[in-house]
Structure formats: C-alpha cells, structure tokens
Amino acid sequence: xxxxxxxxxxxxxxxxxxxxxxxxxxxxxxxxxxxxxxxxxxxxxxxxxxxxxxxxxxxxxxxxxxxxxxxxxxxxxxxxxxxxxxxxxxxxxxxxxxxxxxxxxxxxxxxxxxxxxxxxxxxxxxxxxxxxxxxxxxxxxxxxxxxxxxxxxxxxxxxxxxxxxxxxxxxxxxxxxxxxxxxxxxxxxxxxxxxxxxxxxxxxxxxxxxxxxxxxxxxxxxxxxxxxxxxx
Numbered sequence: 616x617x618x619x620x621x622x623x624x625x626x627x628x629x630x631x632x633x634x635x636x637x638x639x640x641x642x643x644x645x646x647x648x649x650x651x652x653x654x655x656x657x658x659x660x661x662x663x664x665x666x667x668x669x670x671x672x673x674x675x676x677x678x679x680x681x682x683x684x685x686x687x688x689x690x691x692x693x694x695x696x697x698x699x700x701x702x703x704x705x706x707x708x709x710x711x712x713x714x715x716x717x718x719x720x721x722x723x724x725x726x727x728x729x730x731x732x733x734x735x736x737x738x739x740x741x742x743x744x745x746x747x748x749x750x751x752x753x754x755x756x757x758x759x760x761x762x763x764x765x766x767x768x769x770x771x772x773x774x775x776x777x778x779x780x781x782x783x784x785x786x787x788x789x790x791x792x793x794x795x796x797x798x799x800x801x802x803x804x805x806x807x808x809x810x811x812x813x814x815x816x817x818x819x820x821x822x823x824x825x826x827x828x829x830x831x832x833x834x835x836x837x838x839x840x841x842x843x844x845x846x847x
Contacts, residue, residue: 639742640681640705643820645846648674652788653843659835665691666842672700681705685716703822704737711737712822714755714773733757738773740817744794750776769804784816784825787842793818811836 652669666689673684683703688695701713714735735755741748756770775798782795794817802809812833815826824841 639679639708640820641676641679643708644681644683644705645820646671646674646681646683646703647847648672649847651843651845652841654839655787655842657838657840659837661838664837665689680707699733702737705820708742710740710742710819710822712740713737714753716823735771738776740819742819744778746778746780748778750778750796752776769802771803772801773798774801775799779814782816786824786840788824788844791816791818791821791824793824 648671650671652671654667654669655663656665656667658664668688668690670686671683672686673682675682675684681704683705685701685703687699687701689697689699699715701716703713704711714737715733733755736753738753739751741750752775753773754770755773757768777797779795779797781792783790783792784795785791795814796817797812797814799810799812802811810831812829812831813826814829815823818824821841826839828836828838830836
C-alpha cells in the first residue's frame with residue numbers, strides 16, 4: 616500500500632511540474648495579437664539609421680506553449696526599406712528566437728522573380744539562467760532564388776553565447792529586468808569573412824531589447840534598441 620501511495624504521489628508531482636512548466640510561457644509573455652513594438656538602429660556615433668516596426672500578427676496557444684508570429688517593416692528616413700516576418704516560440708518555459716530577426720531585412724519587395732530570403736536556426740534562451748550559463752550556437756544563411764531553386768550567398772554564425780550577469784536596462788520603452796549576454800559572430804560570403812562580437816540584453820517572455828555590435832578589434836559598429844512597446 617505504501618509503495619502504491621508513493622508511486623501515486625510521484626506521478627502527481629511529475630504532472631504538477633509539467634503543468635507548471637506548460638503554463639509558464641503564458642505567464643511570462645506579454646504578447647497579444649495587435650500589439651506593436653518599435654526598434655531603432657543607431658550607427659557608432661549614435662545617429663539613427665533606421666526604425667523597425669514590429670506588429671504581432673498572431674499568437675497561437677497550444678497546451679500552454681506559444682508561437683508568436685511577427686510582421687515587420689523598416690523605415691530609413693522617409694523611405695520604406697522592406698518587410699519581413701519572423702517567429703518567437705515558447706515551449707515549456709524555453710524561449711526561442713527566429714534567427715531571421717538577426718538579419719536586417721529580406722528584399723521581399725524588390726522587383727523581379729528572384730528574392731533574398733533568410734533561413735536559419737532558432738536561438739534558445741532557457742529559463743532560470745545564471746551567470747556563466749553557456750547557450751547553444753546558431754546559424755543563418757541568406758539565399759537568393761525563387762520557389763523552384765535557391766542558392767546560398769552568405770552565412771552568419773552566432774557563437775560562444777554566454778550569460779554575463781543579471782542586469783536591469785532602461786530604454787525609451789521602459790526599464791526591464793533581464794540578462795546581459797555576450798556572443799561572437801562569423802559572417803562568410805564566398806572567400807570573404809568578417810568576425811566580430813556582440814553584447815545583448817534578453818528579457819524573459821519578450822526577447823532581445825538591445826544589441827551592441829563590435830568589430831574584431833572591439834570597436835562599436837552599431838546599436839539596436841527597443842524604443843516603443845504598445846500593449847492593448
């Protein structure tokens with residue numbers, strides 16, 4: 616009898632743990648259909664180079680997990696530079712960011728039958744990270760072609776991802792509690808290779824709110840930051 620009770624308690628405990636994990640995604644994510652965000656890109660001197668508008672097109676719920684479909688557009692001055700789409704996923708408390716969001720924008724609006732598309736991995740951000748947590752690498756490629764055939768023209772790898780510290784960050788969109796992280800990147804296009812590093816701030820349930828990109832020699836190249844977040 617005692618063994619049966621112990622087994623039953625173990626099953627119930629496992630169920631409760633799994634249930635709490637599946638509910639965690641909905642608890643931490645503020646995203647709802649119709650929400651919008653704005654990211655601003657700056658050059659190394661702090662001058663605005665472009666503004667990205669992100670619109671939450673759809674939020675799909677499945678057993679407490681989330682798939683957040685986001686549509687973006689980029690403005691350079693008064694000119695619209697292009698549209699893009701990407702996905703955020705949350706599964707059992709693990710947050711995944713589509714690496715298509717790491718490439719500035721597809722040339723989907725260009726004339727002609729060919730287009731440039733970004734295809735790659737989802738970068739994983741597990742829950743309850745601590746200082747020195749090491750994260751998985753990711754790869755994304757730019758491909759040119761049509762629906763019948765495509766050719767990879769360049770590839771970017773995000774490597775050596777690591778949590779530096781828990782860190783609050785204030786942007787024009789507000790103050791956020793998150794994680795400060797560092798990474799290296801390698802960009803390859805044929806025989807041409809560029810190496811560099813970056814620092815980013817990740818907030819659970821939201822994603823990356825600030826990225827700083829540095830050259831191989833450690834010089835700041837550009838900054839991307841969340842500047843508006845409109846809830847509904």
